[in-house]
Amino acid sequence: MWRSNALLLVVTAIWGMGFVAQRLGMEHVGVFTYNALRFGMGVLALFLFLPLVRRFEPLRAKASPRTLLKASLLAGGLMFIASTLQTEGLAYTTAGKAGFITGLYVVLVPLLGLVWGQRTHAATWVGAVLAVAGLYLLSVNEALQVSRGDWLVLASAFFWAAHIQALGFLTQKADPVYIAIGQFVVVTLLSLPGMLGWERPALAEISSAGGAILYGGLMVVAVSFTLQVIAQRDAHPAHAAVIMVMESVFAVLAGWLVLGESLSLRGFFGCTLMTAGMLLSALAPHLHARMGLSALQVKAGEKQ
Structure with missing residues (x-):
């Protein structure tokens, strides 16, 4: 299990440093150009890694080309909107702040699940309150103003959460690996018109x-996806949830090391509250399951 946890930590570090790459890329090219090229390159690399991925993630659900196309279009459409908003927002905010604001999807996913009738645990609501309080300290200044970049990244967090919800449904209909590659192709194709017709x-x-x-x-599209597939095969879900939250911390560290970004004391407390909130939300299902198991054990003991 330690090997899986170590691989997941590498994945989150790659994701966290990806915010710095986006910020640096936006200094030279537009959002559509950056996304078209990076996702296109990621698709080509993933095809090379596909035999390795298949060793750890065998073909699950056989689906018709039409079903796979629909799944790829939905997942890719949501990813396109989320990545466009996030990348554009990074032109106006820091990599560290963007990492923490994007990380709110951990809280938003179970809350959006209420729309589909999914159960949300009390710890999730507590986590949501902590995360919102932290977001206020991180993004709202003394003049009660929020930067354009923070608004864009916050909007992207909602679409990332919707994307994760959609994947939970779609991967029951078609193979997850093919959906992943299909969505990257869709993002590439949707970004190309903006790249060629607008940004040039x-x-x-x-x-x-x-x-x-x-x-x-x-790294972000091809390598991290491959490592994630390998790692999550044997990783404990609770451990994985905690490690995934570290993406925001890596974004702050990478922003500090590479871009010289820094956080104010107010921002630091905001990040701390957001981390606590995200951890609570991520661990809520596992805490609930453990409490339920403990209750069953107590009842069994009473019967004896």
């Missing part, structure tokens, strides 16, 4: 953003 980047601009695009495509 010069080769020099793409070259300047080359390092950020390579990191976003190879």
